[in-house]
Amino acid sequence: MWYRREKRRSRAATLAGDRNNRHVVPEDPTGTMKGMPKRILLAWPRGYCAGVERAIDTVERALRIYGPPVYVRKQIVHNIHVVRDLESKGAVFVEDERDVPEGAVCVLSAHGVAPAVYDNAADRRLNLIDATCPLVTKVHLEARRFAREDRTILLIGHQGHEEVVGTSGEAPGHIVLVGSPEEARTVQVADPGSVSYLSQTTLSVDETNEIIDVLRERFPDIQAPPRDDICYATQNRQEAVKDMARDADVILVIGSDNSSNSKRLVEVARSSGAPAHLVDDESHIEPAWLDGADTVGVTSGASAPEWLVERVVDHLKALGATEVRQLHTVDEQVRFSLPAAVRA
Ligand code: SF4
Numbered sequence: 001m002w003y004r005r006e007k008r009r010s011r012a013a014t015l016a017g018d019r020n021n022r023h024v025v026p027e028d029p030t031g032t033m034k035g036m037p038k039r040i041l042l043a044w045p046r047g048y049c050a051g052v053e054r055a056i057d058t059v060e061r062a063l064r065i066y067g068p069p070v071y072v073r074k075q076i077v078h079n080i081h082v083v084r085d086l087e088s089k090g091a092v093f094v095e096d097e098r099d100v101p102e103g104a105v106c107v108l109s110a111h112g113v114a115p116a117v118y119d120n121a122a123d124r125r126l127n128l129i130d131a132t133c134p135l136v137t138k139v140h141l142e143a144r145r146f147a148r149e150d151r152t153i154l155l156i157g158h159q160g161h162e163e164v165v166g167t168s169g170e171a172p173g174h175i176v177l178v179g180s181p182e183e184a185r186t187v188q189v190a191d192p193g194s195v196s197y198l199s200q201t202t203l204s205v206d207e208t209n210e211i212i213d214v215l216r217e218r219f220p221d222i223q224a225p226p227r228d229d230i231c232y233a234t235q236n237r238q239e240a241v242k243d244m245a246r247d248a249d250v251i252l253v254i255g256s257d258n259s260s261n262s263k264r265l266v267e268v269a270r271s272s273g274a275p276a277h278l279v280d281d282e283s284h285i286e287p288a289w290l291d292g293a294d295t296v297g298v299t300s301g302a303s304a305p306e307w308l309v310e311r312v313v314d315h316l317k318a319l320g321a322t323e324v325r326q327l328h329t330v331d332e333q334v335r336f337s338l339p340a341a342v343r344a
Pocket residue numbers: 049050051052110133134135136201202231232233234261302
């Protein structure tokens with residue numbers, strides 16, 4: 001940690017020095033606007049993951065097959081632009097399945113739900129289409145298994161996040177939420193010899209590992225999930241942003257404020273030494289962030305559509321950026337099949 005803090009400080013100092021130097025240049029020889037970006041770095045992978053693509057596709061197909069209105073419980077994915085776009089096509093977003101008219105078509109969001117939601121839907125005879133990401137379902141199944149074995153499950157995640165609410169509902173009485181290394185140091189369990197851990201799929205990989213290290217130290221027999229719970233898309237986007245932080249003077253992360261994986265990208269960028277900001281779209285970019293930033297890194301959370309990236313790139317070009325380069329870290333080949341009700 002000490003090393004990381006020092007590295008961050010010296011990186012920040014370097015950036016400050018660069019900025020000062022640029023401010024005394026009277027005219028920009030390239031002809032671009034003074035103090036404005038010249039280069040855009042695009043992280044790859046970025047944007048939609050397989051679970052988000054599947055969820056959005058599910059709502060769009062449901063609209064075509066059943067016709068509007070199609071009700072969607074909670075935001076299908078955490079992005080305000082996606083929600084508005086689907087609303088314009090006839091989707092109706094509700095907070096609770098009990099707000100859906102009896103017998104109507106209702107899609108469940110990618111974040112997963114507790115079993116009580118299925119019971120409520122059955123009571124209302126809803127035509128339910130489940131767009132829960134299969135990687136979230138995997139965590140639910142692990143929670144059920146650990147609960148059957150009567151183990152305490154330490155769930156690493158953020159209080160109140162929809163995914164955490166859903167996973168917790170699978171094993172009531174067994175799950176204890178751990179939100180930070182500090183909480184990992186103090187959490188109490190009934191039997192330290194019978195403990196497992198799980199995690200939300202969209203956390204910071206580094207912070208989660210820090211928490212797991214503390215838990216392993218305190219509970220040497222703790223059982224891990226068979227495979228990482230933090231999903232491939234979260235991990236890949238964080239690795240890509242770390243790479244980008246080496247070359248970017250500032251990083252813009254496109255995503256909504258309630259998107260966990262987008263917010264983690266901002267944190268990862270900052271802890272890698274680059275100033276970073278979360279923006280819903282280009283209208284949220286503050287000119288002061290770009291002042292003196294030659295190279296602007298751009299990435300997007302797993303729920304942000306690519307056309308928002310294009311809008312941000314156009315905005316930066318209009319400000320003077322002339323070079324666009326993609327930083328490629330890994331290829332993604334993951335695809336999920338659609339729910340049976342919309343597959344035809
Ligand atoms: Fe699934 Fe990961 Fe995408 Fe969440 S971020 S929907 S867990 S693939």
